[in-house]
Amino acid sequence: MTKRRIDRLREKMEVQALIVTDQTNIRYLTGYRGDNGVLLVTEERATLITDPRYEESSNREVRGAEIVITNDGILEKLVTLSQFRKIKKAGFERENIR
Helix, strand or coil, X not given: CHHHHHHHHHHHCCCCEEEECCHHHHHHXXXXXXXXXXXXXXXXXXXXXXXXXXXXXXXXXXXXXXXXXXXXXXXXXXXXXXXXXXXXXXXXXXXXXX
């Protein structure tokens, strides 16, 4: 179910990648129940970045996305991902940016 949701999102994307920061949207797309994470959806893959507190639960809950656990800041880790560096145009949830 969650993989299909991500695939449907990809079909509608008008950019190379989408950065999902709203936890409700991340849960809908991947099944992740934690309250700290960022989901990067590209044309080829989806990657959820979270911190070590959620390692066990994310491995149990997440479907359709690779999981990256970081002790650094989540956004700091996002910009170091190889697939992120290749992106020339990314979208994000405007309502959730602070």
